[in-house]
Amino acid sequence: MPKQLPILINPNPTLRKKSLEILTKDFSDKEFQELLLNMEETMIKKDGAGLAAPQVGKSIRLIVISHKKKTLFLINPEITKKSWARETAEEGCLSVLNEQGEIIYALVERHKKVNCVYQDYKGNKKKIKAENMLARVIQHEIDHLDGILFIDKIVKK
Numbered sequence: 001m002p003k004q005l006p007i008l009i010n011p012n013p014t015l016r017k018k019s020l021e022i023l024t025k026d027f028s029d030k031e032f033q034e035l036l037l038n039m040e041e042t043m044i045k046k047d048g049a050g051l052a053a054p055q056v057g058k059s060i061r062l063i064v065i066s067h068k069k070k071t072l073f074l075i076n077p078e079i080t081k082k083s084w085a086r087e088t089a090e091e092g093c094l095s096v097l098n099e100q101g102e103i104i105y106a107l108v109e110r111h112k113k114v115n116c117v118y119q120d121y122k123g124n125k126k127k128i129k130a131e132n133m134l135a136r137v138i139q140h141e142i143d144h145l146d147g148i149l150f151i152d153k154i155v156k157k
Contacts, residue, residue: 002034002041005056010096010149019052019059019145021076027123036121039064040071048094050137052144055095063141067134074118074128077142083113087132091140091150107155110136 008014026032035058043051043064053062065072087110092103113131116138120126130138140150 002037004045005038005042007042007046007051007055007094008057010151012095014057014059015054015095015144015149016147017054017059018147019054019061022060022062022119024119024123027075027119027121033121035062036064036073040073043071046094049133050141051094052141054144054147061145063138063145065134065137065141067137072128073121074116074138074141075121075123077116077118077138077145079114079116079139079142080127081115082111083131085112086110087112087136088155089136091136093140093150095144096149096151104151106151108140108150108153109155110139114138116142 039051039056042056043066050063050065053060061076063074063077065074088107090105091108092105094103096104098104112135114135116128116130118126
């Protein structure tokens with residue numbers, strides 16, 4: 001039975017660490033498979049668009065994304081192509097809260113389209129072409145893997 005994990009809140013130092021690549025041999029590990037399900041459960045319960053492993057205290061290159069009522073598990077994701085076109089839109093983050101414990105929202109500029117390669121939960125190499133909201137979420141979550149928070153990229157009006 002998947003369980004909801006506690007989410008680290010900025011300024012927790014784990015959120016600023018660069019995450020390590022996950023070895024394919026670790027994919028079949030029971031603990032790793034449980035982490036996938038627990039992260040999915042946490043993202044759904046917290047009504048997040050995505051969740052990165054550092055947000056639950058694991059400095060590994062793993063993100064989960066909610067897309068079209070399904071969960072995408074992106075392991076060792078890497079953006080291989082970015083559009084020239086960019087778009088500024090509001091973002092929030094489950095790890096960036098105000099003093100009242102509410103999510104902070106701010107404008108962030110991101111590429112409109114991205115191509116991303118990753119491994120699925122079985123270790124298969126996959127590619128995804130994303131645009132608009134999905135592209136934004138992928139960029140936001142991969143930033144987490146590099147120790148970057150969206151507040152580092154806020155657009156000044």
